[in-house]
Amino acid sequence: MHIYMLKRLGLAVLVALAVSMIAFGLLRLSGDPAIAIAGEGATQADIVLVRQTYGFDRPLPVQYAEWLGRTLRGDLGESIYFKTPAAPLILSKLQTTLVLGLLSLAFALVISVPLGVLAALYRNSWIDRLCLGLAVIGQALPNFFFALLLIMLFSIVLHWLPVSGSDSWQHFIMPTVALGYYAAPAFMRLIRAGMIEVLDADYIRTARAKGLPASTVIFKHALRNAVVPVVALTAVQLGYLLGGSVVVETIFALDGLGYLAYQSITFKDFPVMQSIVLLLSVIYVVLTLASDVANAWLDPRIRVA
Amino acid sequence: MAALAQPAGSPLQLIPTRSVWQRIWRNKAVVVGGGLLLLMVLVALLAPWLSPHDPYAQDLAQRTVPPVWYSAGSWLHPLGTDPLGRDYLSRLLFGARISLLIGVSVAIISGLIGTTMGMLAGYFGGKADLVVSFLVTTRLSMPVILVALATVALIGGSLWVVILVLGLLKWDRFAVVMRSATQQVRSLDYVAAAQSAGASTTRILLGEVLPNVLPHLIVVATLEAASAILLEAALSFLGLGVQPPLPSWGLMISEAKAYMFFSFWLIAIPGSALAVLIFAINLAGDGLRDLLAPEGRA
C-alpha cells in the first residue's frame, strides 16, 4: 500500500513537472515575452530592461528553473491586462469554478447513478434502451448550444432563472446543468456496465438468499462494488469539467476561472493564461492521485493487503 | 473497452464475411448511425451540386429571410438567409464538409500519433510502456479546450491550425486502447510464430498486429472524430476556431447567437445539424463497439 502510494506520488510529481514545462513553453510560443510585459508604447530600452529584469536573456533551462521557483513560491507574475498580480486574481476566481465543477459533478452523478442502476436492473428492456438513447443524445448535444437553449427557455420564456452572473445559488443552476449533463452519459455507461457485472456476481445471490430487501442488495452490495471504477472516472471528469467551464462560464458570464481564462486568452494576457493552464493541470494531477487513494481505500483487496 | 475475445477472428475482419454483414445489419445502432453518417458524407461530397447558391455570396437586400416554412419564407432560400444575406442551406451543406474534414483529419493525425505510441508500448512493454504511459498521463492532465484555445489565440485561428492543434492534443485514447489491444494480440501464437520466423519488428507490427487491432482503431477513431468536431465547434463558438466567412457549423451557431431571441431558426438549424452529426457518429461508434464486445456490454 505505502509503496504503491509512493510510486503514484512520484509519477504525479513527474507529470506536474512535465506540465509546468509545457505551460512555460506555451508562453514562449507567443514570441518575446519582454515585449508583452513592457506593454505598448515601450521603448527599445524599456524592453531590454524588462528582458534583463526578468532574465529573458539567459538560457532557457535557467529561465525555466527560475520561473518554476517563483511559481512554487506562489508568484505567478502580473496580469498584463488587469495590471494586478496574477496569483490573487486567479485564486479569487477559483472558488466559483470549483463550486461550479463540484455542482456539475454532483448533478451528473445524480442523474447518471439512478439511470445506470435502472438500465442495469432492466437490461435489454425498453428502460435500458431509453437510458442508452438518452446518453447518446446527451453526448450529441454541444454544450454551448444546450446552454443557449436553457437561457432561451428558463430565462426568456419562463422567467424562472437569472441569465448570467454568480451572485446567488439560482445563478448556478443553468451553468451546472449545461456543464454537468455532458459528463452524465459516461458515468451512466460505466455504472450500467459495472452493475451488470456485479449483479451477476455470486455474492449478490448470497445477499438475496439472506433475505435482504432489494434496496439493500442493490445499493449496499451491488453499487458499492460497481462504483469503484466510477471513482476513478469522477476525478477525470472533474478535471474535464473544470477545463470545460471556459465555454459555460463565458456564456453565463459566471465570474470564475474559465471566464478569466477566456478573457486572458482574448486579451493575450499570457501570465494569467499560463498560470490557469498550469493550475488546472496540477488540480487534475492531484485529483487523479486522490482517486487512486480513494480507489485503494474502497477496495479492501488493495487497502488490507 | 472490453477485452478482445478472439482477435484473430474478431467480428470485423478486413474482408467481412457474409455472416459478419448480417451481424452488422442486425445491430440497429450501426445501421441507423452509419446510415445517417453516410447520408451526411454524401451531402458533404455533393455540396457544390446540391447547394442552391454560393455559400459565400452575400445579398444585403435579402438579409435574415426566414426558412420556407415561415410565411415570409420562400423556396428561393429553403432554409432562409443569414444576416448578411447568404443562403443558409448552402452554408449548411458546405458546413458539413468542414465538420467532416475536421473530424477525419483530426482522427487521422491523432490516430497516427496515438496508434504508434500505443503499439510500441504494447508490443515492447518495459521502458517503452513506461514512457508512453507517462506521456499519456501528462497529456490527460492538460485541459484540452484551454490549451487549444490558448494555442489558437497565440498562432491565429484557421481551419488547418485548428485541425493540427486538435490532432496534436487528442491522441491519448488511441494510445491507451491500442496499447492494451496490442498487448493481447502480441501474446497470440501466430505473432510468436512470426517472431521466431525472424520477421522484423516493423513487419510484425504492421503486418500482424495492426490488422488485428484495426477494428478497435476504427471504433476509437469514430468517437474521437465526433469529439474533435464538437471541440472545433466550441472553439469557433468562442471566436477562436476557424475564421469567417468559412461556414463551420460552430461558427454559424456563434454568428447566430446574437439573433437567437428573434430569429431562433438561425441557431436551431446549425445546432441541430451538429447534434445529428455527432449523434450519428456516436451511435455508429457505440454499435461497432458492441459488435466487438462479445458479451454485448456497452
Added chain:
Amino acid sequence: MPSRLFARPGRRIVTVAMLAAGLIAGAGSVWASKSDNTVRFAYDQAPESVDPYFNNVRIGVIIGANVWDTLVYRDSITNEYKGNLAKSWKQIDERTIEFDLREGVKFHNGEEFDADSVVYTLNFVADPANKVTTQANVNWIEKAVKVSKYKVRVITKKVFPAAIEYLAGPVVMHPAKYYAEVGPKGMNAKPVGTGPFKVTQYTPGKSIRLERNADYFKDSPKGTPKIAKLEIRFIPDRQTQMAEALAGGTDFIMHVPKDQAEQAAKVPHLQVVSGETMRIVFMQFDTLEATPTAALKDIRVRKAISHAINREAIVKNIVGAGSRVLNTQCFPSQFGCTDEGAPRYAYDPALAKKLLAEAGYANGFDTELYAYRERNQTEAMINDLKAVGIRAKLNFSQYAAMRDAVRSNKAPMTHQTWGSFSVNDVSASTPVYFTFEADDVTHDAAVRDMLLKGNNSVDPAVRKQAYQQALKHIADNAYSLPLWSLPVYYVASKELSFSAYPDEMVRFWEMSWK
C-alpha cells in the same frame, strides 16, 4: 437626434419565443431595480483599469464621467462650457489658462479638492514616464502650477485651443494625496473621485458597483443624481446581454446591433433609443515600409479598395438608422471637420479592378483585415473586396489585441472605430492616427505638420484651414478609408427615463425611474 424606434413595420418574422418572452416579461413584474432605485447596466468589455487615464475604451470614459469630475463641463445640449470643479477660468497668455477652483468639494475618501489635486494629477499624467494609456488626451499639457490653494494655472506645450474641450472631457481630477500614495494601480483597485457616484465594489473583469454620492456638491452642472445605486456588469457576449434585457436582468444595454434593436423595440417592456454618435468607422491601411501587405503602399491599390466597398449599401442594410457615409476621417460636428475638397470614392467595382490591374494586381492579392467589433460590417466589406479580387482574411479579436497588432505593424488593414473620447474637436480624432503616434501607420510628415498646425493655432480660421488641408491630403492619398458614422442603439427598460447623446456618453446622473 435620438429617434424612438417603436414597432417599425418589419417584414421579418417575430418568433414565438420572442412573443412569449414579451408577454410574460410584460405581465410579470420584475422591477426589483425600480423599487430599490437601482440601475443595472451591462457592458461587453471590461476595462483594463478603472483609472480613466489607463484605459481607452468607452466604458472607461463612461465610468470616468460618473465617478470623477473635470475642471470644466460641456453642456450636453448647448455645447456651452460651464464651470465644474473650476468656477471660472481665463486665458493668461497663448499657452496658459488660469482656473479659479470651487471650494468645499470633497473626494469620496474625504480628501479635499484644491489646487494640489489639479497640479498633482496633471503633472503626473503629462509625464510620459508614467505611461498614461490615453497619450493623445494629455500630451498637450506641459505642466500645472499652483497659484494659491484655489487657483491654478495649466500651461500647454504649444498653443492648444482645444485645451478646454479636453479639460471638459477625459482629463479628470484625482485626489493628490491618495493618488501619490497608491498610484494608478491603487486607483484601479479602489477608485476615488469627486463625481456624482462613488465606487463601492469593484471586481476586475466582473462588475463594478456604484452608489449615489450623497455629499455631491450642490453647484455641479451635472446636478444631483436621482438613482441611488448603479451596477455595471461586464458581459462579453452580446446575446447574453440581450437575454438579460429580455429577462429583466438588466435595465440598460448599449451598442445593440441594428437588427436586434429593431426586434427588441417590439418587446412590450423594453424601449429602444437610437441616434448617431460621434463614433466614426474607418479602414486603416498600414502603408509603412514594414507593412505586412506591400500592395497597400501603392496609392492605386488604396483607391481601388475605396471604390470596391459599397458603403451606401452597408450603411442602409447593416449599420442602420442614424448613420451616414463619411468622406473624411473625423466626425462632422467636430470643430475643424469637413469633407470639403476631399474626393468622393464612389462604389465602382469595375474601376477598382482597373486600378488594381494598373497597380499590377490584376489577379488581386491576399491580405488580412483586423477587426474587433461589428463583425457583420467587416464581413460585408470582405465580401466587397473579394468581388474585386482582394482576398482579405478576417482577424477578429479584442480591441487591446487588435491595437497591439496595429502598433506592432502586424495588421495590414484594420476595421477601426474611434469615439474621440467624446471630444468635439478634430484634434481628438484625426491626429491620433496621423501624427506619428503609436497608432499612426502612415507616417506622412506633411499630414502631421498640417494637423499639428491645426491643433496648435489659436485662430479658428487658421485651424479650420489646416485641418481641411490635412483631411483632403489624407483623402487624396487614400491613406485611410473613412466609412461611416456609427449609430448607437440603447435597449432599456421602458420604465427608465434617459436621454441619448451623440457623444455616446451615458449620463447616469440624469437617469431616473418613471
Added chain:
Amino acid sequence: MAHDRVPQTGDVVLDVRGLSVDIATPAGALHAVRDVSFQVRRGETLCIVGESGCGKSMTSLALMSLLPRAATRRVGTLALLGEDLATATRRRINALRGDRMAMIFQEPMTALNPAYTIGDQLMEPLRHHRGATPMQARKRAIELLGKVGIAAAGERLGQYPHQLSGGLRQRVMIAMALMCAPELLIADEPSTALDVTIQAQILRLLADLQQELGIAMMLITHDLGVVARIAHRVAVMYAGEIVEEGTAEELFASPRHPYTQGLLSCIPVPGRTAPGGQLGTIAGTVPSLIGEVHGCGFRERCPHAQPQCAQTVPQHHVAQHAWRCILEALPA
C-alpha cells in the same frame, strides 16, 4: 454410513409438488426441471443427486426464489412449514429467506462480498430479520464461527473475504446460513470447489450440524460418495426429473431405475464393487431439454429401452421407495 443412522421422521418442513422450471433460450424454452415433487422433514437430510445439468441446482434456486432472470418457475405446491411460497409476496419471501430457510452455495471464493468484512456480512441476516443489536449479532456470529470450527473468531470478524482461504470462507458461509437458526438449510454442492481434504471436513461439519440442530437439510451433489455418507433420503435427478427416490439405505441396496443403477456402478462402493473389478460407465449423452420433451429422458442411453419409453412413464411405489420407469422391476 448414513443408513446406519435412524432418520428422525419429523414434520414436513418443505413440501414441493409439481415443480417445473423453464429457461428461455434463443432456440426456445429449455425445460430444466420437469414436474418434480418431494418433501423434506425436520431432522432429515435429503440429498438430490445427479449429473451436472440435470436440473438439481435449478431446483434449489427455484425453492429459494433465486432463479436467474431468464428462468420461470411453475409449481403445484411449494410450502415451507405449511406456508405457501408459490403465491407469497416478494416481501414475505424475503422475510423467510435467510431466516426460516437458508442456502449455501458452491463457490465460497465468490459468494462473499469483497467489499465488506466477514463480520458485517455474518451479522447482516440477524440484524435484518431479528432486529438484533450489533452487540447481539456479534455475539451470535462469534458463537457460530466457533461452532463451524473457526478459531479466533473475534479477529476474523474484522477481516475481508480475500484474507480467508476457500475452506474458511465456506465455513463462514455455513455460519452465515445458520445465524437465524433456519428450519431448512439448502446446500448446493458446498464442497465441490474445495480441495479434497477440505471437502470431507466441510461435509462432516454439515452433517454434524444437521444432527446437532435437528434441522431439515437439502444437499445438492453429484457425488454419490457424499450421499452415501450423510443422506437419510436420496432423490436421483436425470434430465430435469426425479427418476427415483427413497431412503438412502433402500436406494443403495436396491436401485430400481436403470439410471440409478448406472450411477451406482460408476463409483466404487466398498463391499459391492469387487477390487480390481470394472466400474461401469453410462454410454450416450444427456438429451436436449429444449422444446417438447416427453417420455423417459433416459431412454436413449438405457440398456432396457423399449418403444413404450417414449410414452408417458408410470410411477411405482414400494413403501417410501418410488421410481419412474416402464419396468416395475429391472431384469436381473
